[in-house]
Amino acid sequence: MGRHTTLERQGAPDGARPGGDDDGHSPITRRQILGILGVAGTAAACAGGAQVVANRPGPAQQAASQAASEATKEAAKHVTNKPAAPAGLRAGATEVKAPVSGKTVARANDAMPTVPKKSKPAKTYTVLKQAPTPVVLDPDLHFARRLSYGLTPELAFNVKKMGYRAWVAQQLAAAPLADPVVDDLAKRYPLVNQSPSQLKALYDANDKKKDDDPSKLDYFAADDQAVEMKLARAFWSTNQIRETVHEVMADFFHVPFYTDKARLAVADFDRSVIRKHLFGKYADMLWAGTIHPAMLRYLDLADSDGRRDSGGKTSNINQNFSREILELFSVGAKSPLTGKLNYDPRTDVVNAAFALSGLSVDGDTMTFKYKPERHYVGPVKVMGWKNANPNTADGMKVAKSLVDYLSHLPQTGEYLASQFIQRFIGDVPSADLIKRAASAYLKSDTSILEMLKVIFFSPEMMVSVGAKLRRPLDTVAADVRTLGVTPDPNGKEALDQKRGTLQGLRDLRYQVNQLGQNLLAKATPDGFDDLTETWNNGITALGSWNLNTSLVQGWYKGLAYPKPESFYGKAVPKTYGDAVQTLTRRLLNQPLSPAHSAALVALTGKPAATPVGKDLSLGGKLVPVLSTILADPVQRLR
């Protein structure tokens, strides 16, 4: 347990910190902070039910937090049909008693950031620190920003009104919220809900059509429609947490769209494997995916044959899927906690391939088919799982037994937790949180939902404000949501007949792609990662800035854009300085620092005191001011 010794040295056993950097303003990098999170969390784990105390924000951040409250009020002005003014808008992070590890308490904004008086001397206390961030320290806005694809005025208003706990609870409820915009749009994307057999029949007829027949669908029309519906859901779904969780799972248990050999089945995989079990049991998702034609084809299990040839060799066994189910879809290559190998990459992979052989696809109907004659017969052993596997008749039971074994292993919970934590908290997950989340997963018979609750309501979550860089889909969606871009009800002419998709969505999807995220279609089964170093580059910087401009100007067909003047809300600003502040509060949900304000006013070429008068376009500079506000670092973080 050498790790613990080292960590205790770092973790300041009594929780007391040397003064200096406690105000959260020391110039340390976010990676270092994340490192502190990760390492400190481990120390807490070492001490059992340790108490985790978050530091308070510095004075500047507190001021910003209060201002955020005003910003939220400002946002409320933009909400149509708003209820009565919300009671008790809370400024800054408040005390949170997070139900984590039984005794753990996070005090994110406590006046006394160190040791509670009644603690037992044997315990180790760990200070979780909020890294310096340009994002306002407001727990409600933080949760809404992190767990969604970006704040809309409505979301900001609602989460402040309900409080983040109620909002998260509402989002995690078994029944999704009514989703009118998405439901309406889905009517334009009929291929998304077709089963592989239906699509096969459709394409058998389609392939006979001549190329110049306008009703002839593109080769990958079903994939186009499904990926663009994902974009639409990220933009406009009311069930935002479902959508962000969906993206994590689609990257974790990944069958890429536009896979030729799995064509016509991938959209169904997304629907009937990933989405169906999103808040359910991972054990169910893993098995459903294992026997889905898309996965069977993509990773070649459909072609695997466990029969021995005349020389007694199983030369037609295919290990592709069996390798990936271990390495990527269950226990992971190495433990995120110990760094040790989870399984033997030779014998365990081969044995898994034997156990799973026979799971295949009926190519005529594009449905799952167990082909007993291909099932390997004989004892099989994978990690701690064994089966005599005596005949071909029970081969499917053997396969399911192995998959169930894998989904119920602690390592699988830990690995899955680490991926969720990377998405929702920080690049370097704390070992303690991984353990807590994995424990909830195991206790609940592999419930993804129970794992998510532990992660969301963790102290680590509380102090991670602004810690994540937006990936390309996040970036595009955040702009669309911030600006209130919607599908154009009159945009029918912008529908592409051959693909059946809305041109504006297709264009925006191309933007996501060009920013480096080939959405839901990474060729390899590992999906895209969610690490700063992957997404911090010149493409995402320049690309996101130019996206702001094109969206503010409404370049993409088939979408409806609010008029730039509408971002003032109802109150007409008096001066250019007021105008810039109002617009920033509306778009970024927080006020500007004086320096930012000055830079934006300078863009108009006029002094801040210049009266706006009747020219709401700020002398024609309103559009660049809006784009530049969106280019703020705050908009690139989540």
Place this chain on the structure above:
Amino acid sequence: MTEFRDLPDGLLRHDQRPDGLHDDCDCGQAPERTDPWKGKGVFTRRRVIQGSTAFAAALGVQQVTTRFAFSAPAAGAAPARTIGIISLRGGLDGLSWLEAPGDPNFYKIRGSVADPQGQLLQLSSMFGLNPNLKPLQKWWDKGNAAFIPAMGTQDKTLSHFESTKIVEGGAEQGYASDGYLARALRSMGGLPVLAATSIGNRPISMDGGPAIAMNDIASFGLGGLDSIRADETKALKALYSQYTHPMAKTALETLGAIDTMTKLQKQQYKSVAQFPNGGFADGLKTAARLVNANVGMRMFTVEVGGFDTHTNQKGQLDNHAQEFSGALDAFLTEIGANLPRVTLFVISEFGRTIRINGNGGSDHGRGQLGMAFGGGVTKGLFGAWPGMTSSANGYDNTLMGTVDYRSAATELLRWGGVTNPAAVFPGFTPKPVGMIKG
């Protein structure tokens, strides 16, 4: 936070070591040197979180330094070499461009799509260029052109989608997690923002890497009104200057690159060479200007489509040959004195069938024509010719590649400054080709 430098010097005891750093440790639990997940044919998979990254954090090492620092090349410093990758999308029928009149089966099999021997631009007793590629002859004569008549790839799917992923990923088996050019760029490190440029689309070979995509020089930079662009750049500098974060640093470097490009946009520039019309020539023209402006570009990609010629291919491929060779000739002329530091490599996702189908076209096949032009090239025809018979090729109706494109690319990447190009293609053992100067 107690940082690593506070720990004692010398070898750390087991209990002082963070996870994943037990090399030479007294615990004897050193991690396997050979990571089985990086073994043959398998690329970097999902990151193992508590490994090296966590350790770097514990060290207080800022691991997320931006790898692509913007720095204008120092005055007087020798400009770095530039590699250009040209992708012919759809799968070029190589035998239509580099014809093989010396092969006893050539005219018998190719029939009416073959050009008469007298019209070919003879490069050797076996091979001659399609007469529509005439502008390339000059560069051959000067020693700046090379051909691989039967270049192979690891792809066996012959699907446009799959083979593009497989070839541009460069894995020994299956797909790679990122593009091979991206891996090469990352291995170089410390590159300026404009080090890698995709003119037009950013191809899969650049996936996971730093390549910036641009259509042309004029449109590169912040969008929106011309009149306000300079002020916007200034405002963005103000926004990002107030904040220390890797993202902010990258943003400032990107703004620096925009400045560089803005200067280029303002300069009067007149091409020396006559570029033909068309998107491909426009792309090469942009590339030539970036080379000449010495913005620190180390790699660029350009792609051109129209090579999936299943029907009536002769006319199409002759036209493409004119456009291609005209643009290439103009590019090589345009870069003038920079020629010695620029090399182009031309590749398709696959080749085509040897025999012409019933519609006067050809279908997807394996072996393809590889081409290279520029200062790093050794003039010549490289690799063995497998002949045109099925028995010689081991496949029916398709050429067997005798030089793997990754062997050629390895030499090219080494020439371009990638110190360990073999690491770009893990699991693959490159063989000497000789097409690129050592």
